[in-house]
Amino acid sequence: MKILVSFKSVPDPNDVAVAGGAVSTPKSVINSFDEIAIEEALRIRERGEATEIVGATIGAPAVDEQIRAALAMGVDRAVRIDDSRALDPYAVSRILGAMVKKEAPHVVIMGKQAVDDDSNQVGQMLAGLLGWPQATFVSKIEFLDNKTRARCTRETDAGLEVVEVNLPAIITTDLRLNEPRYVSLPGLIKARRKPIEVLTCDQLGVTVRPLTTVLSIARPPKRAAGTRVESVEELITKLKQEAKVL
Amino acid sequence: MAESLILIEHDRQQVKRPSLHAITLAQQLGGEYALLVLGHGMDGIAASLVSYGASAVVVADDPALAEPLADRYATVIAEAARKRGTKTILGTSSTFSKDVLPRAAALLDAPMITDVVAIEETDGSISYRRPINAGSMFAMVKVEGDRRVLTVRATAFEPPAANAAPCPISHFDFDAASLPNGMQFISREERKSDRPDLTEARVVVSGGRPLKDKETFERLVGGLADALGGAIGATRAAVDAGMAPNDYQIGQTGKIVAPELYIALGISGAIQHLAGIKDSRIIVAINKDPDAPIFQMATYALVGDLYQIVPQLIESIRRA
Ligand SMILES: Cc1cc2nc3c(=O)[nH]c(=O)nc-3n(C[C@H](O)[C@H](O)[C@H](O)COP(=O)(O)OP(=O)(O)OC[C@H]3O[C@@H](n4cnc5c(N)ncnc54)[C@H](O)[C@@H]3O)c2cc1C
Ligand SMILES: Nc1ncnc2c1ncn2[C@@H]1O[C@H](COP(=O)(O)O)[C@@H](O)[C@H]1O
Numbered sequence: 001m002k003i004l005v006s007f008k009s010v011p012d013p014n015d016v017a018v019a020g021g022a023v024s025t026p027k028s029v030i031n032s033f034d035e036i037a038i039e040e041a042l043r044i045r046e047r048g049e050a051t052e053i054v055g056a057t058i059g060a061p062a063v064d065e066q067i068r069a070a071l072a073m074g075v076d077r078a079v080r081i082d083d084s085r086a087l088d089p090y091a092v093s094r095i096l097g098a099m100v101k102k103e104a105p106h107v108v109i110m111g112k113q114a115v116d117d118d119s120n121q122v123g124q125m126l127a128g129l130l131g132w133p134q135a136t137f138v139s140k141i142e143f144l145d146n147k148t149r150a151r152c153t154r155e156t157d158a159g160l161e162v163v164e165v166n167l168p169a170i171i172t173t174d175l176r177l178n179e180p181r182y183v184s185l186p187g188l189i190k191a192r193r194k195p196i197e198v199l200t201c202d203q204l205g206v207t208v209r210p211l212t213t214v215l216s217i218a219r220p221p222k223r224a225a226g227t228r229v230e231s232v233e234e235l236i237t238k239l240k241q242e243a244k245v246l
Numbered sequence: 247m248a249e250s251l252i253l254i255e256h257d258r259q260q261v262k263r264p265s266l267h268a269i270t271l272a273q274q275l276g277g278e279y280a281l282l283v284l285g286h287g288m289d290g291i292a293a294s295l296v297s298y299g300a301s302a303v304v305v306a307d308d309p310a311l312a313e314p315l316a317d318r319y320a321t322v323i324a325e326a327a328r329k330r331g332t333k334t335i336l337g338t339s340s341t342f343s344k345d346v347l348p349r350a351a352a353l354l355d356a357p358m359i360t361d362v363v364a365i366e367e368t369d370g371s372i373s374y375r376r377p378i379n380a381g382s383m384f385a386m387v388k389v390e391g392d393r394r395v396l397t398v399r400a401t402a403f404e405p406p407a408a409n410a411a412p413c414p415i416s417h418f419d420f421d422a423a424s425l426p427n428g429m430q431f432i433s434r435e436e437r438k439s440d441r442p443d444l445t446e447a448r449v450v451v452s453g454g455r456p457l458k459d460k461e462t463f464e465r466l467v468g469g470l471a472d473a474l475g476g477a478i479g480a481t482r483a484a485v486d487a488g489m490a491p492n493d494y495q496i497g498q499t500g501k502i503v504a505p506e507l508y509i510a511l512g513i514s515g516a517i518q519h520l521a522g523i524k525d526s527r528i529i530v531a532i533n534k535d536p537d538a539p540i541f542q543m544a545t546y547a548l549v550g551d552l553y554q555i556v557p558q559l560i561e562s563i564r565r566a
Contacts (some may be wrong), residue, residue, distance in 0.1 A: 121348035128352030133428035155492045156341040159435035166428040211357035215386040226545045232558045243528045245507040
């Protein structure tokens, strides 16, 4: 079985700032949910159910650093689709769709959401464009029937749900699917020797243009600083008399 | 102006009330709107929707739609939008609409905007405001092309009034045999709770990592929630540790709440958690670390050990 994982390079969530109406990015990392996707693919390969893991990311040359990190985790090959435009999820899913057609994986595993744009769209759009089944927000994956189907547990607003999808399918990851491994030093050294393939949208035969544009970015107004209370009695009095919620 | 189409969510028995908040955005956008319901045995649910000022309640009712499988639902939604000439498709942010609407958008070759919290009109063109980076920033977004899909944050829009003259209910005919067949529903965890729904509750009490285990969590977080008639929430750390089920998680990747009163017990205040509670009217934080980040957002901060404070709180509220 061949697995395609997509991953996005995002500003480190512990270290983002807004400067001059744009998000400034002192440091980039692999999107947390995509790290979980990579980890899951590695585990599937380690238990003998997959033979190849291909990583794909769309971005400018600067994202090569995150590609190295993915290779160091254990991805077999990685492709960067060279595009430095501010793409929207629909454009991303069109490009990934072309990648999927080229690589013909049995399953695509990817993050449910990018923690910078918080869109939670690409996996579902990709599934729609390909006409493949989808299992979103997944916290458990099992392959069935000689890997022709996958049984997935999904995290929904009403609790856990189990669905089965025929392969090929798109699976998007939720937080509790696994705990990604740390990159080891030997892994990093080995990763330096692995090639990074670079493709353009032209080479993939796909023409896209983002249809949504971010006009401006701003910090939300800060909540007014609160009051320190010293005791349970004082808290209850404030909640009753000042806040009037009790 | 073309009619908008609003996807309504239900649990097979009744409409999920937050899903009605998308109607309020449709009203702000102007023009007519229809409500779309998919499922099986939908007569009661359709009848409950006729007074929201829609031009019609459109029902796709078929055994093939008994469970909300994304491949089938998205196909029917896209077909309905095409047949009705819909330009704007709306839903309220939830795992249901996040699952089916992006797929429907792709089938329509339309862009989508997730989690709209407000709109602005300048020179006749509309831009949409939405939180990004775990709600630490807001982006104003503009869309090109004439078809678009939007989801709205329920907490940012009032519920619509249900006082209009009843509108007609129309059945949407589609060919069920030609629907995709690659996904099968297997099971859903059924949990009954007497507590109010997290996203609709007036009071929410949440617990974090120091609540240790399920029993302790239930005794302290559950106990305080019950004393206040509130709902229970949790941090990712508490859910990961098995203290609470996944659907209690509040935050960037969990539920968004905006109650009158939010009480955080043993919660540090990571941005991913704060993303889900920012719009609460009053925030109370109880934490033994005086420097916990949650205190920067709390209306009332009480420094101390929750194991001592929470039993006292429950006791005083019950006495009052
Ligand atoms: C991609 C991603 C998405 C995420 N999404 C979410 C999300 O949606 N929701 C979410 O909640 N988290 C989310 N997280 C996790 C988040 O970053 C934090 O790790 C998490 O919120 C911490 O939970 P906590 O406050 O319970 O635990 P901790 O951070 O460990 O804090 C525990 C707090 O309890 C206090 N404490 C300890 N003992 C006591 C005591 N006896 N009495 C009083 N106080 C005490 C401590 O001082 C501390 O402040 C996400 C993380 C990532 C990477
Ligand atoms: N530029 C990109 N390159 C590769 N994958 C991406 C990119 N943008 C988004 N994705 C994938 O789409 C998922 C969902 O992103 P989003 O819909 O933007 O929240 C991410 O977890 C990634 O796996």
